[in-house]
Amino acid sequence: MSSTFLGMPGSFPKNAAKAVQNSQLRYNLRKATHTIRGKRANVVGELPDWQELRAAGKAIKDETLRHLDRYLVQMEEAVTRAGGHVHWARDADEANRIVGELIKATGETEVVKVKSMATQEIGLNEALAAQGVTAYETDLAELIVQLGDDFPSHILVPAIHRNRAEIREIFLDKMEKVPEGLTDEPRALAEAARLHLRERFLKSKVAISGANFMVAETGTLVVLESEGNGRMCLTLPETLISVVGIEKLLPAWRDLEVFLQLLPRSSTGERMNPYTSMWTGSVEGQDFHLVLLDNGRTDVLADEVGRQALRCIRCSACLNVCPVYERAGGHAYGSVYPGPIGAILTPQLRGMSSELDASLPYASSLCGACFEACPVAIDIPEVLVDLRAKVRHKPAERAGMRVAGWILNDQVRLAKAQRLATRFRKLVPKRLPGPLSAWTDTRDLPDIPEESFRDWWERNERA
């Protein structure tokens, strides 16, 4: 995945422990997630058939994934027929190489980009920079992240961790031409970005995008957006290169009816997004290339429990309702995919060998808010628990859990352990040592009772 995030040190608990003490971050995140949460709840609540739509979304994606091989070939044929070129990329390196070569063939050294998760996942901007190509993000929030030399922290709102005062600072610091007297009013900031980008749009001959959906039947790609910058990138340049994960397919045109309802309502909390662009192959002489990206997806597909993560349409509803994300922020997840979806997707895409990746399946209280909000009904808690069973556990923890399992599996052993605890109840310290101090650092322990329930029953009730 993203080279920028790859090899990030630390673990989720350590990263999160720092983030929760950042009052500015906590305030920004609380405000932003609660606002989107409320908007989503309203527009989802007004649809009487939301649960049916959700079930349909899940069913369509499951059908696609089951026959992915067939639909992918169908997609390739349809795009080729419409004058486009299709490339297959096994992993990030291959995809970056293909895109680099395609750009090189045009002779250009600057490209504009439509906001895309897939290109971030493969670290395309950095790979292109190494080949002497500068990629300019055109989505406002992505631009803020790029100018600030920062990491995205949210799927939909990558700069969610920044407030407008910070954004103004970044613009003043990094933009070549900033309007005089720039304030931190959202309108003024957007205008500054618009001026900054306009020239790029007009100059650029190559654009790079992802896609929200691909329709196998027709070979059509679909991008949903709010700002219109994507539409400019998709239509103005002479060459368009789209890097799309193989799971973004939908079998038929009519399936869009379901997803064009599910996505905006779950994502921005709107009934409909302002811009929906669709294109099929090469349009009006534009040179079109589709790079189909695997990068670990077929491995995920092979996992019976984990494969449901491939239904994800990257709406970010699960982030916005997640109490852990709200307090830890996106950077703690060390991946372009933060929040609940990141906690199940990142470990599957890049494995669980690093300390950070092995800690991700535990970055959840299993409260289930994500599952409830997910428009394609991904049972995120189920996948988390399944991944936890696959993580290599620390030896001390494993030993402790084995002993606990042995005691709990037998009433006599359990009763003995309970009596031991009650006998020494007065000796239990207020602050526990070792890993258990994690409990007593912020909470008192409950008093240990004089007698367990089973002993009370035995004494009073056993006939």
Place this chain on the structure above:
Amino acid sequence: MRVALFITCVNDTLFPGTGKAVVSLLRRLGCEVDFPAAQTCCGQMHVNTGYRDEGVRLARHFTEVFAGYDAVVAPSGSCAAMVREQYPKLVRPGSRGATAVAEVAPKVHELSEFLIDVLKVDDVGAYFPHRVTYHPTCHSLRGLHLGDRPTRLLQNVRGLELVELPAAQECCGFGGTFAVKNPAVSAAMGADKVRNVLGTGAEVLCAADNSCLMHIGGTLNRQRTGVRIMHLAEILAATEEAQ
């Protein structure tokens, strides 16, 4: 009706008062309550922490112990959800013990479900003259879909003033071993929950799960807030005579 009490290991060891309350409440409502002594733990901690084998052993043990009862009542939404929702996936159809799971799991009820759906009472004749707020707990809410069952029961308690908890549906941050594996986030979530509890001006925070209460209550105590925690069963068991 032959009702078995599944006390749960946490209640058994740390909150025996909750078990005693369930027994007295169910007897008051005419049930014959049995406590199968061989019971231990549902296995939730092991399964949810990634120790599936231990969890499967505990699940098989559970179903052996509770086979043959008309109903099993547990004063814990999360343990009831574990048995009913997770067992059928954990002990796969066709594997050893799967038939027993299929038979026993549907008979396991969380206390408020048992009172309202099986016994069909929503007024248990309790008396508790205090200001109370109720935290619905995630597994009761999103796992078992208890809905308003617990608050309906509380509303019918004489003398009780039920005040709504703001952002009640938000997780308190307990999450089993999450509380020690991610202590900072857990404490941050707990702090927000506590703030909301204090905002209600309630004397008592009530829930259908002592494990969540142990976390929120531990924080309430540490901050010397003077708000006490009580399991739903203990409030429903309280009567005028027993005050």
